[in-house]
Amino acid sequence: MTILVTGAAGFLGNLLVKRLVADGHPVRxxxxxxAKAKIRLGDVAEQIEIVPGDITRxxxxxxxxxxxxxxxxxxxxxxxKGGQTYEAVNYEGTxxxxxxxxxxxxxxxxxISQNGAKADLxxxxxxxxxxxxxxxxxxxxxxxxxxxxxxxxxQDEFFNSFARLLKITPLxxxxxxxxxxxxxxxxxxxxxxxxxxxxxxxxxxxxxxALGGPEVLSLGEIERxxxxxxxxxxxxxxxxxxxxxxxxxxxxxxxxxxxxxxSLLELLAVPNTVPDxxxxxxxxxxxxxxxxxxxxxxRDNTLGDTLAKFFGDAIxx
Numbered sequence: 001m002t003i004l005v006t007g008a009a010g011f012l013g014n015l016l017v018k019r020l021v022a023d024g025h026p027v028r029x030x031x032x033x034x035a036k037a038k039i040r041l042g043d044v045a046e047q048i049e050i051v052p053g054d055i056t057r058x059x060x061x062x063x064x065x066x067x068x069x070x071x072x073x074x075x076x077x078x079x080x081k082g083g084q085t086y087e088a089v090n091y092e093g094t095x096x097x098x099x100x101x102x103x104x105x106x107x108x109x110x111x112i113s114q115n116g117a118k119a120d121l122x123x124x125x126x127x128x129x130x131x132x133x134x135x136x137x138x139x140x141x142x143x144x145x146x147x148x149x150x151x152x153x154x155q156d157e158f159f160n161s162f163a164r165l166l167k168i169t170p171l172x173x174x175x176x177x178x179x180x181x182x183x184x185x186x187x188x189x190x191x192x193x194x195x196x197x198x199x200x201x202x203x204x205x206x207x208x209x210a211l212g213g214p215e216v217l218s219l220g221e222i223e224r225x226x227x228x229x230x231x232x233x234x235x236x237x238x239x240x241x242x243x244x245x246x247x248x249x250x251x252x253x254x255x256x257x258x259x260x261x262x263s264l265l266e267l268l269a270v271p272n273t274v275p276d277x278x279x280x281x282x283x284x285x286x287x288x289x290x291x292x293x294x295x296x297x298x299r300d301n302t303l304g305d306t307l308a309k310f311f312g313d314a315i316x317x
Contacts, residue, residue, distance in 0.1 A: 004068040006030045007075035009037040011155040019192050021047050030064045036315050055093035065104035072110045079261050090128035098139045109141040110198050115149045115210050116270055123266055144204040148211040149272045153188030154297040155317050161259035162226045163298040164306040173234040177241045179220025181268040184212035187288035194283050212274030214287040229298040241265055257313035
């Protein structure tokens with residue numbers, strides 16, 4: 001039973017590929033960025049089939065879907081770069097994968113959606129993910145959707161961005177809108193565990209399952225834990241989001257690897273919490289906390305990595 005993982009060189013995608021290989025599944029990896037695939041999938045390259053493709057180009061997907069029986073769809077962008085838009089990648093790209101999967105006779109489709117995503121929201125990122133999930137639910141496939149809160153892990157972009165920003169912001173660090181925004185950070189390996197369990201659990205078909213960590217944390221608490229993990233000392237200074245908008249807009253224009261965008265800044269107004277955590281209620285998994293050794297990876301960020309990422313959008317780990 002060949003399993004196709006889209007976005008296989010991405011943060012969650014490459015972890016899923018490695019877990020599926022370890023579990024003995026035949027895996028096909030759909031990748032758009034060959035350089036990233038070489039870095040992140042090199043250690044399992046001989047055990048999988050790597051297929052180049054771009055979900056925004058429907059005509060590139062047929063070889064990847066041929067004879068596949070399961071698709072785990074991980075592709076999404078949180079930041080719009082290089083002409084890629086939320087609508088083109090998160091929504092239309094998902095529709096392209098769905099159509100190709102239906103045409104190829106795929107039986108099972110697991111969609112990595114997003115906690116809080118809804119098609120009618122005024123926030124383009126969440127709206128694009130919401131529209132994508134509506135398309136998944138309207139398909140003929142036996143689907144399951146996982147809706148994780150902010151995912152943390154060694155290759156994450158969100159939490160690593162704080163650690164990288166610390167490298168170029170001495171003495172003080174901004175606490176956006178007083179750090180009141182709420183998250184329920186969930187470990188990448190817990191999301192991978194949930195996805196793999198869905199493969200053998202038909203009771204999850206047609207379900208949208210929210211995934212979160214064991215704690216609801218404010219942005220201020222998250223920043224303090226990043227400071228502790230990296231051994232950094234900074235004065236956290238509350239700054240209204242409206243005052244940061246022009247700064248963030250300038251970073252978007254000037255930095256190829258900008259860690260934030262004005263659209264993501266807006267999302268701080270939307271609580272990213274999980275009242276019914278399926279990790280616990282459905283899968284019986286004890287969620288990993290965003291704390292201690294679990295976030296020790298944050299200290300691996302160097303000034304060189306930070307500059308390479310922000311100014312060249314380099315692939316870091």
